[in-house]
Amino acid sequence: MEHAEPPSPPPPSRLPWDFHPALTEERLRICARMLANARRDALAMASYELGDDPWSVGCRAFAFGRHRLERAASSGDYPWLEVLDDSAHFVFVIGGNGNGVPVRFYRGAAEEPTERTLKRQEVEVQQLSLALGEAAAEGLAFRLAVETDGAGRVDRVVFLALRGEDRVECFWPVPLELPAAAATGTGVQLRLIADDGYAGPDETPSRPPPLPPALPRRKPTASNPQRPQTTLF
Numbered sequence: 001m002e003h004a005e006p007p008s009p010p011p012p013s014r015l016p017w018d019f020h021p022a023l024t025e026e027r028l029r030i031c032a033r034m035l036a037n038a039r040r041d042a043l044a045m046a047s048y049e050l051g052d053d054p055w056s057v058g059c060r061a062f063a064f065g066r067h068r069l070e071r072a073a074s075s076g077d078y079p080w081l082e083v084l085d086d087s088a089h090f091v092f093v094i095g096g097n098g099n100g101v102p103v104r105f106y107r108g109a110a111e112e113p114t115e116r117t118l119k120r121q122e123v124e125v126q127q128l129s130l131a132l133g134e135a136a137a138e139g140l141a142f143r144l145a146v147e148t149d150g151a152g153r154v155d156r157v158v159f160l161a162l163r164g165e166d167r168v169e170c171f172w173p174v175p176l177e178l179p180a181a182a183a184t185g186t187g188v189q190l191r192l193i194a195d196d197g198y199a200g201p202d203e204t205p206s207r208p209p210p211l212p213p214a215l216p217r218r219k220p221t222a223s224n225p226q227r228p229q230t231t232l233f
Contacts (some may be wrong), residue, residue, distance in 0.1 A: 005226075014170050016159050019142075020131055022095030023159075024091065026129075027080060028035075032174040034072065035062035035105055035146050039154050057152055058107060065105060066090045071222070085125055091124050102127040103142045110145035110158035111172065117143060118162060139164045144174070164203035 016023035042061035044054040068093050073081045083100055085091040093100035102124040105115050120128075120141050126138040144161045154176075161170030 005223045013168075013172070014161065016142075016161070016170060016172055017093075018071060019161060019170065020095065020101045021198050022080065022099075022101050023142075024132075026158055027094050028174050029176070030072075030078070031069065031081075031092075031103070031145060032159075032176060035070040035144060036154040036157055038068050039146060039148070039152070043152055049166050057096075061107065061146075062090075084127060085121060090109075091121055091127075093127060100127070101131050103144060105144040105146060107146045107148060110147060110160055113143065113145070113160065113162060113167075117145075140169075145208060167169060171202060 010114070015038050016028060017025070017166050020039050029116065039061040040169060040188055044059050060110070068088070069090075070086060072078050073083050078173065080094060080096050080100070082093040082096070082100060083091075084093050089104075091102050091104055093102050097103050104121075104124070106113075108117065110112065115233065118141060124141070125137070128140060128142075131137070132140070141160075141162045145158045147155045149155050157174045159170065159172045159174055160168065163169055
Protein backbone atom coordinates (compact mmCIF):
# COMPACT_ATOMS: atom_id res chain seq x y z
CA MET A 1 0.00 0.00 0.00
CA GLU A 2 1.43 3.31 -1.04
CA HIS A 3 1.68 6.03 1.57
CA ALA A 4 0.07 9.34 0.71
CA GLU A 5 2.52 12.11 0.09
CA PRO A 6 2.51 14.73 2.88
CA PRO A 7 1.08 18.05 1.82
CA SER A 8 3.68 20.46 0.58
CA PRO A 9 4.39 23.35 2.96
CA PRO A 10 2.98 26.73 2.02
CA PRO A 11 5.34 28.98 0.11
CA PRO A 12 7.30 31.33 2.37
CA SER A 13 5.84 34.77 2.81
CA ARG A 14 7.55 37.47 0.82
CA LEU A 15 9.41 40.21 2.65
CA PRO A 16 8.56 43.90 2.15
CA TRP A 17 11.68 44.63 0.10
CA ASP A 18 10.77 41.77 -2.24
CA PHE A 19 7.94 43.96 -3.52
CA HIS A 20 9.95 47.17 -3.88
CA PRO A 21 13.50 48.13 -2.81
CA ALA A 22 12.17 51.31 -1.14
CA LEU A 23 10.50 49.19 1.57
CA THR A 24 13.65 48.66 3.61
CA GLU A 25 13.71 47.37 7.17
CA GLU A 26 15.12 50.62 8.53
CA ARG A 27 12.42 52.77 6.92
CA LEU A 28 9.62 50.51 8.10
CA ARG A 29 11.06 50.54 11.62
CA ILE A 30 11.05 54.35 11.64
CA CYS A 31 7.45 54.57 10.43
CA ALA A 32 6.28 51.86 12.84
CA ARG A 33 7.96 53.60 15.79
CA MET A 34 6.24 56.86 14.89
CA LEU A 35 2.85 55.15 14.98
CA ALA A 36 3.62 53.30 18.22
CA ASN A 37 4.89 56.46 19.90
CA ALA A 38 1.80 58.34 18.71
CA ARG A 39 -0.44 55.83 20.51
CA ARG A 40 1.79 56.03 23.59
CA ASP A 41 1.29 59.81 23.62
CA ALA A 42 -2.48 59.48 23.16
CA LEU A 43 -2.66 57.14 26.16
CA ALA A 44 -0.48 59.47 28.23
CA MET A 45 -2.83 62.39 27.53
CA ALA A 46 -6.09 60.46 28.06
CA SER A 47 -8.39 61.74 30.80
CA TYR A 48 -10.93 59.03 31.54
CA GLU A 49 -12.32 61.10 34.42
CA LEU A 50 -13.36 63.75 31.89
CA GLY A 51 -14.90 61.26 29.48
CA ASP A 52 -12.12 59.79 27.36
CA ASP A 53 -12.77 56.24 26.20
CA PRO A 54 -11.10 53.79 23.78
CA TRP A 55 -12.82 55.46 20.83
CA SER A 56 -11.61 58.98 21.65
CA VAL A 57 -8.12 57.72 22.46
CA GLY A 58 -8.07 55.84 19.15
CA CYS A 59 -9.07 58.97 17.24
CA ARG A 60 -6.31 60.93 18.97
CA ALA A 61 -3.78 58.17 18.29
CA PHE A 62 -4.65 58.23 14.58
CA ALA A 63 -4.34 62.02 14.45
CA PHE A 64 -1.04 61.91 16.35
CA GLY A 65 0.32 59.22 14.02
CA ARG A 66 -0.69 61.17 10.95
CA HIS A 67 0.87 64.33 12.36
CA ARG A 68 4.15 62.60 13.21
CA LEU A 69 4.46 61.24 9.68
CA GLU A 70 3.56 64.61 8.16
CA ARG A 71 6.06 66.43 10.35
CA ALA A 72 8.81 63.94 9.56
CA ALA A 73 8.08 64.18 5.82
CA SER A 74 8.24 67.99 5.86
CA SER A 75 11.36 68.14 8.04
CA GLY A 76 13.72 67.18 5.22
CA ASP A 77 15.42 64.60 7.44
CA TYR A 78 13.63 61.75 5.69
CA PRO A 79 13.83 62.41 1.93
CA TRP A 80 12.29 59.00 1.27
CA LEU A 81 9.06 59.89 3.12
CA GLU A 82 6.20 61.81 1.48
CA VAL A 83 2.52 62.43 2.18
CA LEU A 84 0.21 61.52 -0.69
CA ASP A 85 -3.18 62.16 0.93
CA ASP A 86 -3.46 64.12 4.19
CA SER A 87 -7.20 63.57 4.60
CA ALA A 88 -8.90 61.07 6.92
CA HIS A 89 -7.90 58.40 4.36
CA PHE A 90 -4.28 59.21 5.11
CA VAL A 91 -1.78 57.76 2.62
CA PHE A 92 1.98 58.20 2.89
CA VAL A 93 4.72 57.15 0.49
CA ILE A 94 7.98 55.34 1.23
CA GLY A 95 10.53 56.09 -1.48
CA GLY A 96 11.50 59.21 -3.38
CA ASN A 97 11.65 60.61 -6.90
CA GLY A 98 7.93 60.05 -7.49
CA ASN A 99 8.44 56.29 -7.56
CA GLY A 100 7.65 55.49 -3.93
CA VAL A 101 5.25 52.93 -2.54
CA PRO A 102 1.96 54.09 -0.93
CA VAL A 103 1.16 52.76 2.56
CA ARG A 104 -1.74 53.25 4.98
CA PHE A 105 -2.04 52.33 8.66
CA TYR A 106 -4.81 51.17 10.93
CA ARG A 107 -5.32 49.87 14.47
CA GLY A 108 -6.51 46.31 14.66
CA ALA A 109 -5.59 42.66 14.25
CA ALA A 110 -3.19 42.03 11.40
CA GLU A 111 -4.77 38.61 10.80
CA GLU A 112 -8.24 40.14 10.37
CA PRO A 113 -8.14 43.22 8.14
CA THR A 114 -11.60 44.71 7.70
CA GLU A 115 -13.32 45.73 4.49
CA ARG A 116 -12.57 49.33 5.36
CA THR A 117 -8.89 48.46 5.78
CA LEU A 118 -8.77 46.73 2.40
CA LYS A 119 -10.40 49.62 0.55
CA ARG A 120 -7.90 51.39 -1.69
CA GLN A 121 -7.96 55.10 -2.47
CA GLU A 122 -7.72 56.25 -6.07
CA VAL A 123 -4.46 58.14 -5.52
CA GLU A 124 -3.08 55.05 -3.78
CA VAL A 125 -3.90 52.82 -6.76
CA GLN A 126 -2.34 55.29 -9.19
CA GLN A 127 0.86 55.60 -7.14
CA LEU A 128 1.14 51.85 -6.68
CA SER A 129 0.77 51.27 -10.42
CA LEU A 130 3.46 53.85 -11.03
CA ALA A 131 5.83 52.17 -8.56
CA LEU A 132 5.20 48.51 -9.42
CA GLY A 133 3.49 48.48 -12.79
CA GLU A 134 -0.20 47.85 -13.40
CA ALA A 135 0.05 44.05 -13.45
CA ALA A 136 2.00 43.75 -10.18
CA ALA A 137 -0.16 46.37 -8.48
CA GLU A 138 -3.48 44.73 -9.41
CA GLY A 139 -5.55 44.41 -6.21
CA LEU A 140 -2.51 45.02 -3.97
CA ALA A 141 -2.48 47.14 -0.81
CA PHE A 142 0.28 47.82 1.71
CA ARG A 143 -0.77 48.37 5.32
CA LEU A 144 0.81 48.83 8.75
CA ALA A 145 -1.40 47.18 11.38
CA VAL A 146 -0.98 48.59 14.90
CA GLU A 147 -2.03 45.84 17.31
CA THR A 148 -2.85 46.74 20.92
CA ASP A 149 -3.54 44.94 24.19
CA GLY A 150 -6.57 45.28 26.44
CA ALA A 151 -5.26 48.53 27.90
CA GLY A 152 -4.68 50.07 24.47
CA ARG A 153 -0.89 49.76 24.58
CA VAL A 154 0.98 48.70 21.46
CA ASP A 155 1.78 44.99 21.25
CA ARG A 156 3.32 45.01 17.80
CA VAL A 157 3.18 46.66 14.38
CA VAL A 158 2.85 44.37 11.36
CA PHE A 159 3.58 45.24 7.74
CA LEU A 160 1.04 43.62 5.42
CA ALA A 161 0.83 43.12 1.68
CA LEU A 162 -2.79 42.25 0.94
CA ARG A 163 -4.16 41.29 -2.45
CA GLY A 164 -7.90 41.17 -2.84
CA GLU A 165 -10.05 40.16 0.11
CA ASP A 166 -8.41 36.92 1.23
CA ARG A 167 -4.81 36.77 0.05
CA VAL A 168 -1.96 37.79 2.32
CA GLU A 169 1.31 37.97 0.42
CA CYS A 170 3.40 39.47 3.23
CA PHE A 171 2.99 39.29 7.00
CA TRP A 172 6.06 40.84 8.61
CA PRO A 173 6.10 42.02 12.26
CA VAL A 174 8.26 45.15 12.30
CA PRO A 175 11.01 44.92 14.94
CA LEU A 176 10.47 47.65 17.53
CA GLU A 177 13.65 48.24 19.49
CA LEU A 178 13.07 48.67 23.19
CA PRO A 179 15.52 49.87 25.84
CA ALA A 180 16.83 47.33 28.35
CA ALA A 181 14.96 49.02 31.20
CA ALA A 182 11.68 48.07 29.54
CA ALA A 183 11.98 44.53 30.90
CA THR A 184 11.12 45.65 34.45
CA GLY A 185 7.45 44.81 33.90
CA THR A 186 6.06 47.92 35.57
CA GLY A 187 2.89 47.83 33.48
CA VAL A 188 3.58 51.25 31.98
CA GLN A 189 3.53 51.86 28.24
CA LEU A 190 7.00 51.03 26.95
CA ARG A 191 8.98 53.93 25.53
CA LEU A 192 10.26 53.25 22.07
CA ILE A 193 13.43 54.65 20.57
CA ALA A 194 12.99 58.30 19.64
CA ASP A 195 11.94 58.62 16.03
CA ASP A 196 11.67 62.25 14.99
CA GLY A 197 13.13 64.19 17.90
CA TYR A 198 9.86 64.53 19.79
CA ALA A 199 9.93 62.59 23.04
CA GLY A 200 6.23 62.90 23.90
CA PRO A 201 4.00 64.75 26.38
CA ASP A 202 5.34 62.91 29.43
CA GLU A 203 8.70 64.67 29.16
CA THR A 204 9.15 67.65 31.49
CA PRO A 205 9.47 70.76 29.33
CA SER A 206 12.49 72.93 29.83
CA ARG A 207 11.86 76.03 31.94
CA PRO A 208 11.87 79.36 30.12
CA PRO A 209 14.55 81.85 31.18
CA PRO A 210 13.48 84.14 34.04
CA LEU A 211 12.07 87.52 33.12
CA PRO A 212 14.26 90.59 33.76
CA PRO A 213 13.35 92.62 36.88
CA ALA A 214 10.75 95.31 36.36
CA LEU A 215 11.94 98.87 36.07
CA PRO A 216 11.06 101.20 39.04
CA ARG A 217 7.89 103.19 38.55
CA ARG A 218 8.54 106.90 37.88
CA LYS A 219 7.01 109.36 40.29
CA PRO A 220 4.75 112.00 38.73
CA THR A 221 6.19 115.49 38.62
CA ALA A 222 4.39 118.62 39.74
CA SER A 223 3.93 119.80 36.17
CA ASN A 224 2.27 116.52 35.27
CA PRO A 225 -0.25 115.73 38.03
CA GLN A 226 -1.57 112.21 38.20
CA ARG A 227 -5.03 111.72 36.78
CA PRO A 228 -7.69 110.48 39.17
CA GLN A 229 -8.44 106.82 38.79
CA THR A 230 -11.90 105.63 37.86
CA THR A 231 -13.43 103.07 40.15
CA LEU A 232 -15.22 100.18 38.50
CA PHE A 233 -18.18 98.69 40.35
